[in-house]
Amino acid sequence: MKGKAILYFIICLFVGCSIVVLTKTVNGQHLFVSSKVLDDYRITIEGERKDIENLIKLADESREELEALEALKAANEDISREVEARLFQDLDFYSLAGGFVDAIGPGVEVVIDDGTRDLEFGENPNDILVHDLDLLLIINELKDAGAEVISVNGQRIVDTSSISCSGYTVRINGQFYARPFVIRAIGDGSRMSAALIGPGGYGTVLKDWGLIFRISILDDIVIPAYTEDRASKYMTLSTADKVKEGENN
Numbered sequence: 001m002k003g004k005a006i007l008y009f010i011i012c013l014f015v016g017c018s019i020v021v022l023t024k025t026v027n028g029q030h031l032f033v034s035s036k037v038l039d040d041y042r043i044t045i046e047g048e049r050k051d052i053e054n055l056i057k058l059a060d061e062s063r064e065e066l067e068a069l070e071a072l073k074a075a076n077e078d079i080s081r082e083v084e085a086r087l088f089q090d091l092d093f094y095s096l097a098g099g100f101v102d103a104i105g106p107g108v109e110v111v112i113d114d115g116t117r118d119l120e121f122g123e124n125p126n127d128i129l130v131h132d133l134d135l136l137l138i139i140n141e142l143k144d145a146g147a148e149v150i151s152v153n154g155q156r157i158v159d160t161s162s163i164s165c166s167g168y169t170v171r172i173n174g175q176f177y178a179r180p181f182v183i184r185a186i187g188d189g190s191r192m193s194a195a196l197i198g199p200g201g202y203g204t205v206l207k208d209w210g211l212i213f214r215i216s217i218l219d220d221i222v223i224p225a226y227t228e229d230r231a232s233k234y235m236t237l238s239t240a241d242k243v244k245e246g247e248n249n
Contacts, residue, residue: 040198047146047191099158099226103149105186107221108193110138110203113180115210128210130179132165137202138183139163145195147185149223153177156226173228180212189217 065086095101112135115128139150139157150157155172162173169176185192193215196203206213 040194043190043194044198047188050188051146097148099149099156101225103186103223103225104220105148106189106219107147107149107184107186107217108142108189108196109216109218109221110142110183110185110196111180111212111214112138112183112206113212115212117210130170130181130211132163132170134202134206134211135163135170135181135183138196141195141202142183142185142187142192145187145192147187147192149186151184151223153182154224156224158226158230160230161226173226184221184223186221186223193217 096103112130114130117128119125119128135152139152142150152163152172155161155175155177162171164171166176169178170181171177195201196215198204203213203215
């Protein structure tokens, strides 16, 4: 009997300890977060909501334009002038989006520079230097946060842009630039700032690692046009038949 009592006591003790551990684990999932974290999430959600609203607005505008043209056509009126005006509007828009003209608008200015902290024993000095990967990750986060136009040290970032390290300089669009690096982006400044310095943002990662990272929200940012050569040597317009052939491969 005494042996059974000891066994029961050990089992009860084990079960009790398990319940305490599980209780602490469950309670650990209900943690309070700072107001800054909540504000960052609120700004991100608000940005996504604005994107949805903009897409709905764009769809409504396109539907209205189509209905207006169909009404003119049904009335047997000359719609050539209306179509021409709309084509010039599209030309202005795509010239801006393609980087062929200067852009201006609200957004953020990001300054990134090498760190000045003391190195730990055995630490690689490259750990506190700005690299091409740092710039690329910042640009990606800005795009993900809705940036419409981006430049690095005055170089417009377009579809053909490239960024790569070259010694102590970084090559951007074929031109060489040294630190500090200034990234400007036009878009929702609050949303882009929250993406970079919020929880898990790469700006926060750089600051924690010891690099210099500053971000400012500005009302008027001017980003120059892309001035490098963009001539296409290999791609040409494809016919509908060739497109179908490519889809089958």
